[in-house]
Amino acid sequence: MGFKIGNIEVNNKLVLAPMAGVSNSPFRLLARNHGAGMVYAEMISDKGLIYKNEKTIQMLFMTDDEKPMIQQIFGSDLDTMVEAAIYIDKFSNCDAIDINMGCPVPKVAIKAQAGAALMKHPARIYDIVYEISRRVSKPLTVKIRSGWDDDSVNAVEVAKEIERAGASAITVHARTRAQGYSGKADLDVIKAVKEAVSIPVIGNGDIVDGPSAKRMLDYTGCDAVMIGRAALGNPWIFKEIDAYLNGDPEVIRPTVDEIKTLMLEHLYDLVKLKGEKLGVLEMRSHGPWYLKGIDNATSLRKELVRAKTVKEYEDAVHAFE
Ligand SMILES: Cc1cc2nc3c(=O)[nH]c(=O)nc-3n(C[C@H](O)[C@H](O)[C@H](O)COP(=O)(O)O)c2cc1C
Structure with missing residues (x-):
């Protein structure tokens, strides 16, 4: 059984994560061919897109075989983010547009005040999601973290704003920006977000096999799970997890x-x-x-x-x- 985002039907509960330098067209296709129900493209810069940076435009390349595919953008200024989203809405064949509100790297979260830095400003998040969702025809999704740091875990508050502003789904990587990739993803945060909103919630963080995927789905009630690092060099993981969720626990490793x-x-x-x-x-x-x-x-x-x-x-x- 799958899930739905707006008008997009996904035929299982497994989603490839956006990964900069990795989740481009060839990798997305491998993931889809090996059982990912839906794929996210790596983030692209809103400004790079609207100033027609050649490399950024090339990053929009996709093939229909990857669909359903969601293109992610990052930025911090309302006007350029809206303009970039409108550009993608018009010129990309992707199925939905995602906004990155989780990237922790200094170049994005500190210098550009984009990615996870947005988590500190729920009102700004509302404005960005509201403006974009009313100006584009494709569904809009948002990927967030638990919060900025341990003292400001606000995923539930942010998720409610995102839903109120008109988004069609939310992904929660259940770590704070301060954690980066250390520690463990906190399933309670995903559960709390799922209970707080009625749009689909995709849970993310530390899924490495069938049992970890099942635990996240069962414990949090999330609609789907997103897999990042465990798919690196291992696109077979999607079939493996899908089989496990369908009651077949045998792990068949590729030769x-x-x-x-x-x-x-x-x-x-x-x-x-x-x-x-x-x-x-x-x-x-x-x-x-x-x-x-x-x-x-x-x-x-x-x-x-x-x-x-x-x-x-x-x-x-x-x-x-
Ligand atoms: C190499 C790499 C690049 C990433 N790039 C992005 C990105 O462009 N956009 C984004 O939202 N998250 C990005 N992430 C975070 C992942 O999407 C995901 O949230 C994170 O890896 C946790 O999931 P996992 O435990 O399954 O890896 C990246 C992660 C890695 C390892």
């Missing part, structure tokens, strides 16, 4: 050959999208993720993080048995 095939598919798609230099560079990070837990892959990992060309990457992968 080394299947992993090698997928790595090369990912490589070719990235190179097609970004060119050889950038595509291979990006695959340098994915290599070790794909090989996590595989014995005797130490020297392959080292070769992959040094590869400069498709041929070097391919040769190293092919040579591994």
Whole structure:
């Protein structure tokens, strides 16, 4: 059984997280092909978009096979965020638009006062969501954290404002900005948000397998779960969790050959999208993720993080048995 966001039907409860530098078109497609019901695109800057920064515009690339897909933006100024959302509404084939209110990195949350910094200003959140949701035709969703820090856990208050302002769904990464990625995601925060609003709530944080997904769904009552880090080098996780939720607890890990095939598919798609230099560079990070837990892959990992060309990457992968 799936869930619905506005008019978007999602055929299961599993969503790929937006991850900067990762959740681009090739990775989203891998996730969809391996059982993600819906995918989020990595965040793009509102200002980059409206000033037509070439790299930002390229980040809008998507294919219909990824759908349902939600494009995320980040920013802090009402006017430029509205303008960017209208641009996406008109020119992107994505199914919905998401606003990032959770990014903790200093460049976004401190310098630009965007991402998680917005959590400190519920009234501003209301204005941003209200203005955007009435100006675009696609559903609007928002991704938040628990709060700014331990002394200001305000996800429930913020979620109510987001709903009142017209959003169609909320994702809660149940950590504060101060926590970054440390500590544990607090399921009680997701539960409290779910109880406080009637729009769909997607729970997020620390899902690594079937049991952790089931625990979050059961304990919090959330409508779906979002998976980020555990999908790195492991798009198979979506099928694994889906099977578990449907009563099949057996974990079938991909064989080394299947992993090698997928790595090369990912490589070719990235190179097609970004060119050889950038595509291979990006695959340098994915290599070790794909090989996590595989014995005797130490020297392959080292070769992959040094590869400069498709041929070097391919040769190293092919040579591994
Ligand atoms: C490499 C990386 C990049 C991320 N980029 C974004 C982003 O662009 N937008 C966003 O809302 N969250 C971003 N996140 C946070 C994830 O979407 C997610 O909330 C977080 O990783 C917790 O989920 P997990 O425990 O399943 O990884 C990123 C996380 C990682 C690891």
